[in-house]
Amino acid sequence: MFTNPLEIVKIRLQVQGEVAKSIEGVERRSAMWIVKNLGLVGLYKGASACLLRDIPFSAIYFPGYNHLKRDFFGESQTKKLGVVQLLTAGAIAGMPAAYLTTPCDVIKTRLQVEARKGETKYTSLRQCARTIFKEEGFQAFFKGGPARVLRSSPQFGFTLAGYEVLQKILPMPGSESEGPSVGGHAEPAVGLQKATAPLPYLRSRNALKIILDLDESFGMPKTPMGKGWMPLSGIRS
Incomplete structure (x- = not known):
């Protein structure tokens, strides 16, 4: 879309040179004349x-x-x-x-x-x-x-x-720090050290850490007497 006007002007200048060699008296046109003659719509012909x-x-x-x-x-x-x-x-x-x-x-x-x-x-x-x-x-x-x-x-x-x-x-900007390191190994900061393990291993380790950090009593209401946690089924019974 951006180069089509240049294409049509180039082609017409090239053909004009060939015609001038074979036919005498043909007036040669400049690139600006071609642009003005074609107009904006004509420049996008083809x-x-x-x-x-x-x-x-x-x-x-x-x-x-x-x-x-x-x-x-x-x-x-x-x-x-x-x-x-x-x-x-x-x-x-x-x-x-x-x-x-x-x-x-x-x-x-x-x-x-x-x-x-x-x-x-x-x-x-x-x-x-x-x-x-x-x-x-x-x-x-x-x-x-x-x-x-x-x-x-x-x-x-x-x-x-x-x-x-x-x-x-x-x-x-930022392509070196955000992208993976050479060899397909990620180097995210973990604490004060850099992890150099393969990226799939790091993802699996982080997912396991999240699972282990979950509270075992998640979803269990506390008993009214404050004696600890118990499942919902125990309260209903």
């Missing part, structure tokens, strides 16, 4: 197609990145990955995510490009997909797929590697 591309991309990319870090490179609470491993995991995860979402990117681009005389005009997602399939065939949906892989793979590799490194250098 936003639904942009969502159709980016949501599946994230659904493929982030689980793949996490899987590569944990199951391929062996990241754990006791083993942290280096920058090269993070870059590799991000780059590999970006390959299938970029290529498999190419059809959505093709539709988005066709909707956002300004139609010229003699060219097919696209009006909606469904109409655009049907027209492409009818006029150009199924293979047209994967035009530019390898180029998207070459762009997105290193881009998201550096993005998440940078994120992981900055997260270690600049941790969120």
Whole structure:
């Protein structure tokens, strides 16, 4: 939703450069002219197609990145990955995510490009997909797929590697004291000492302590004569 205006301006500037090379006398427009000409509504043309591309991309990319870090490179609470491993995991995860979402990117681009005389005009997602399939065939949906892989793979590799490194250098406030320690062991303060036992053991011990601290006479009324406590059944009898 935030980057769609940038996408449509970028695409129109790129296509304008190609048209200027092939057709003489075409006036070149600036980015500000395109923004003013489209207006606020026009800047969000093709936003639904942009969502159709980016949501599946994230659904493929982030689980793949996490899987590569944990199951391929062996990241754990006791083993942290280096920058090269993070870059590799991000780059590999970006390959299938970029290529498999190419059809959505093709539709988005066709909707956002300004139609010229003699060219097919696209009006909606469904109409655009049907027209492409009818006029150009199924293979047209994967035009530019390898180029998207070459762009997105290193881009998201550096993005998440940078994120992981900055997260270690600049941790969120309270993240170190509130989170579990290395190895999955909690370190809550118990008296004047720190407990270093596993977290499930500490929870079980605390629950047992609460149970043992309960009054054995809980729920039993005291006798009128003050001779002690007795169950309700004894009073009724």
